[in-house]
Amino acid sequence: MNEYEQAVPQKEQNRYQLNLDVRKKNVFVTQLEEGRDEEDENVTQIPVIKEAASKILDTSKNTLQKTLILKKEVEYDRVSEELLNKRREINERMQELDVRKEEYEQKQIECMEKAVKYEKFLKDGEAKRRRTIIKYQTEARQNELRQMEIAELTAQLEIKRNRQHKLHERVAKNKIYDDYLMRIVDNVPENYLEYGVDSPVKAIMRRYETLSLTNESLVNNLTSLSDEQEKKQHFLEMLKRQHDTSKLMMNSELSELQIKYDTIQEKNKQLELNFNLDKSQYRNQSTEVASLLLAIANLAEQCHMKYYGPIAKVEMLQKLDMIKEYILEKSQVEKLASNLSEMRFSMTNPNEPDTKPKKESNKESLKNSSPNTANMNRRKSRVSNMGSKME
Numbered sequence: 001m002n003e004y005e006q007a008v009p010q011k012e013q014n015r016y017q018l019n020l021d022v023r024k025k026n027v028f029v030t031q032l033e034e035g036r037d038e039e040d041e042n043v044t045q046i047p048v049i050k051e052a053a054s055k056i057l058d059t060s061k062n063t064l065q066k067t068l069i070l071k072k073e074v075e076y077d078r079v080s081e082e083l084l085n086k087r088r089e090i091n092e093r094m095q096e097l098d099v100r101k102e103e104y105e106q107k108q109i110e111c112m113e114k115a116v117k118y119e120k121f122l123k124d125g126e127a128k129r130r131r132t133i134i135k136y137q138t139e140a141r142q143n144e145l146r147q148m149e150i151a152e153l154t155a156q157l158e159i160k161r162n163r164q165h166k167l168h169e170r171v172a173k174n175k176i177y178d179d180y181l182m183r184i185v186d187n188v189p190e191n192y193l194e195y196g197v198d199s200p201v202k203a204i205m206r207r208y209e210t211l212s213l214t215n216e217s218l219v220n221n222l223t224s225l226s227d228e229q230e231k232k233q234h235f236l237e238m239l240k241r242q243h244d245t246s247k248l249m250m251n252s253e254l255s256e257l258q259i260k261y262d263t264i265q266e267k268n269k270q271l272e273l274n275f276n277l278d279k280s281q282y283r284n285q286s287t288e289v290a291s292l293l294l295a296i297a298n299l300a301e302q303c304h305m306k307y308y309g310p311i312a313k314v315e316m317l318q319k320l321d322m323i324k325e326y327i328l329e330k331s332q333v334e335k336l337a338s339n340l341s342e343m344r345f346s347m348t349n350p351n352e353p354d355t356k357p358k359k360e361s362n363k364e365s366l367k368n369s370s371p372n373t374a375n376m377n378r379r380k381s382r383v384s385n386m387g388s389k390m391e
Contacts, residue, residue, distance in 0.1 A: 299323050
């Protein structure tokens with residue numbers, strides 16, 4: 001009853017309280033049975049009970065229907081209360097599950113956003129990497145060009161310095177003549193320009209003018225040639241760069257073509273191997289077909305029938321038909337001969353039971369002849385197929 005009292009509220013305990021009248025006094029036996037025969041009549045012995053109380057109430061004959069109903073009501077109330085508790089617990093868990101589901105969806109959205117951002121970051125990094133590689137390649141190429149230009153300029157500077165040194169040496173060498181001319185100018189009279197046309201001074205002056213004009217034309221020609229030489233040098237560098245790029249492209253194309261050539265060569269080897277195998281198989285088949293045709297020709301000569309015409313003009317299928325007809329005819333003749341011999345034997349010896357084995361032998365001969373005809377049909381179809389293939 002303590003279990004039921006805990007499950008049922010305090011107000012309803014009196015409702016489910018059961019009052020039992022003690023009709024007979026129960027006494028527990030604590031002594032031995034010796035000398036207690038007189039007291040056994042007034043003592044009720046209680047057996048040891050090992051079953052549960054609920055089971056005793058269910059199985060006992062003295063249990064009232066009201067007691068069972070009360071017990072079932074108590075169990076119903078307890079189960080209903082447990083059901084309500086379970087429903088509350090399930091509702092709480094469902095609420096928690098909804099909250100966790102919302103949190104999971106939020107986290108999933110955040111993860112998707114992070115994944116998109118990370119993918120965008122990877123794309124940006126890849127684009128930056130490509131840009132940096134392209135920039136590095138262009139800068140490396142420009143550095144190479146700058147190094148080439150620096151080398152050319154240093155070579156030109158060295159040439160110019162050598163030329164300057166030579167000119168300084170030439171100026172120092174011609175300084176004697178300059179001093180000489182300056183001393184002569186000091187000693188020349190003031191009216192030396194009034195001399196005639198045939199004077200040596202006029203000739204020297206004209207020679208100087210012609211030489212100065214030629215010098216100017218030569219200098220102008222030299223500058224134009226140097227400019228043209230620079231242009232040609234730049235054009236040559238551009239052609240070298242184009243040649244290098246075309247060389248790289250041709251090398252890459254050559255490697256690709258070499259790979260294709262290797263693959264095609266391997267395929268050709270495989271095809272050649274397959275062709276050799278097919279050729280050997282075809283040779284074996286051709287030998288078999290030739291032997292088969294020769295055997296058919298020999299059989300046709302042995303089984304020749306006149307109404308088919310000369311054997312040289314008979315076709316292969318007609319030869320097979322002729323062989324088949326010949327074999328069938330011979331089998332029919334053999335059957336007739338065996339039947340006649342059986343009839344004669346039965347007429348001469350009617351009481352001997354030896355006809356059955358002969359009939360069985362005839363049946364076996366017929367069976368053997370039918371597979372022969374089937375084999376001939378199969379050979380005929382095979383020979384026709386091989387003949388069509390050879391054609």
